[in-house]
Amino acid sequence: MxxxxxxxxxxxxxxxxxxxxxxxxxxxxxxxxxxxxxxxxxxxxxxxxxxxxxxxxxxxxxxxxxxxxxxxxxxxxxxxxxxxxxxxxxxxEIEFAGRYSDAKMICITGSNGKTTTTMLLHHMLKKAGLNVGLAGNVGESLAWQVAEQNYTHYVIELSSFQLDGMYDFRANIAILLNITPDHLDRYDYKMENYINSKFRILQNMKSEDSFVFCTDDEIIRTELLNCDTLAQLLPFSVQEEKEMCGWIENELLKIQYNENLFSMDKKDLSLHGIHNVYNSLASGIAGNVLQIRKEVIRESLSDFQGVDHRLEKVVRVRGIQFINDSKATNINATWYALESMEEPIVWIVGGVDKGNDYAILADLVCEKVSGIVCLGVDNSKIHAAFDGKVNTIVDASSMKEAVSQAYQIAKKEEIVLLSPACASFDLFKNYEDRGNQFKEEVRNL
Known part of the structure; x- marks a missing residue:
């Protein structure tokens, strides 16, 4: 020893x-x-x-x-x-903790949506009466819980950084939501290094384990062709119906697992936007694998309250809705946020750039964004991408200034959206600090 x-x-x-x-x-x-x-x-x-x-x-x-x-x-x-x-x-720490637990490990990774899916699944398992802990990137340390609790199940959010230090750990259910460029500064700016990191979630899985993944993601589809895993493959999609474990058909969310068919109306989901349909499909499939009753799965997907700092409605001030999406620390998370908004947006963006390609957002910005407030120490890349594409683009060096400028630019019935697409470490301790400062400044208006 x-x-x-x-x-x-x-x-x-x-x-x-x-x-x-x-x-x-x-x-x-x-x-x-x-x-x-x-x-x-x-x-x-x-x-x-x-x-x-x-x-x-x-x-x-x-x-x-x-x-x-x-x-x-x-x-x-x-x-x-x-x-x-x-x-x-x-x-x-996850690798270390795994040595001392024989609990069922339900592990979630992906560039975006993993916190929401982790919290949603934890909510579902608790509602089903399972003795379940929440760990990894959210909740409390897995190792601490293994030392002092006696949970039979853990729902674990895994970042690529955690996966990099895992060798013998085994997931019983692995969920891979999507892979888009993120943290490339930690991966020598090589996308394949980041992809390999995410696919480590499959290592050590056995034939009785389940791999739940989004087949609409081209990178995942391509990578799976070269991937040997013993786990049962459970794909989901909003674009395809054939040979899927989870799909959308006539506005119904459907899950077919073994002989069971689960179905619920998409509009009954508590979380809106296409990204949350994916999160709900992934959670629903995992719930079926764990043999949770249909009514519990349906109830969980319809009454889940969402995650702090992820498309969190703060308040409406003089007809302007303020939304805190500080957890959107990469381009794809912000793409989902912009995509899910119905009203014109004044967008607060910026921070520590992790190798962002803002061109991905160009069409959505032209269609939906009326003004941009750049909140960062260096905003040159944001200006290069969007100068001339929106009516107003201004700089702010503090959250107070950013909220004040956004409030002046926004009109009644518009949205002020903090969705930075960047890490927070230039001006804030972390994304929570950034989101909390946003909420405080909004309430001070």
Whole structure:
């Protein structure tokens, strides 16, 4: 058994991994190059875990038998390169937690929609009375829950960064929603590296496991041709009906699994927009695989409340509807947001660009957007893409300024949409901070 485990990063996943490692008798050390938040420092002290912050002491880290790394630390970080040089295994918290649980693992990935689908499935499983935990990119650390709870099922949102550190972990149900360019800065700007990362969700699956995927996504379709998996393939589509497990027919959402046919009216879904039809189909198929009763699936898909910072209606001010879509950190998420709006839009966009191609949005912007507020330290790419294509395009260097300008540009019955298509780290702590500041400034109008 490996004796010394070092955890890099003392956020939710790192502290959770440390708690689990200690409960399994490992010698545990936690190291964070940044400052550890009071909440996690208190937990480290409560569990009597050794830790350091604002530095990585190499002799303490390079003496590890194995290292659990936070998904936010890139593989190119100097300490990671040194660990690899010494051939010390570096894994993710999810990989570590999976070793100590025989719960059913329902895992969701994709460039967009994974949080909504994860939360929707968790909502469905809870409603069905299953003993279920929520983990990964949302909810609490999987490792922490494995250490202290006795869940029989986990619904886990997996980012590509988490998948990169997973080797022996096995999903019982894997859902792949879509693959569009995202985080290419972490993948040497090579799309195939990012695609390979997403397809790691299939590794180790057996014939009794299920792979739920969107066949309308060309990248997924193409990649599956070269992919060997033992898992049962359960495709869904809104464009095709033949040989699908989930599809749309005459405005009805239909799912055929084994001998069972499930059907419900599309307009009864609680979440609107084409992207949410995909999320609902994926969740409905997983519900059928888990043999959840039809009425529970139908009820869950019709009463789910949605996710904070994802097309979240804030308030209407003088006839102008403000919508917080701060979670849209890439072009495709913003495409879905723009596509789902009926009224003219004043669009707040910008932040840390992850290799965005704004041309993908050009047609939608010309059709739906009346004004743009660029909210970022560097807005040159947004100007290059949209100058001359909309009536008004202005810059803002704070959320207060952005909301104020959008409010002045928007007319009654229009929408002010914060859907940045970029990461938030230039002006905000994270997308939640960005969304919360937006909501606060809107309420101050």
């Amino acid at each position: 490996k004796n010394r485990i070092v955890i890099l990063g003392a956020g939710e996943s790192g502290v959770g991994a440390a708690v689990l490692a200690k409960s399994k008798g490992f010698d545990v050390f936690v190291s964070d190059l940044g400052e550890i938040s009071p909440k996690y420092k208190e937990a480290l002290n409560r569990y009597q875990l050794k830790f350091e912050e604002k530095k990585h002491t190499e002799e303490l880290i390079l003496s590890a038998d194995e290292v659990v790394k936070s998904p936010g630390i890139p593989d190119t970080a100097p300490i990671i390169l040194k660990l690899k040089e010494k051939k010390i295994a570096v894994i993710s």
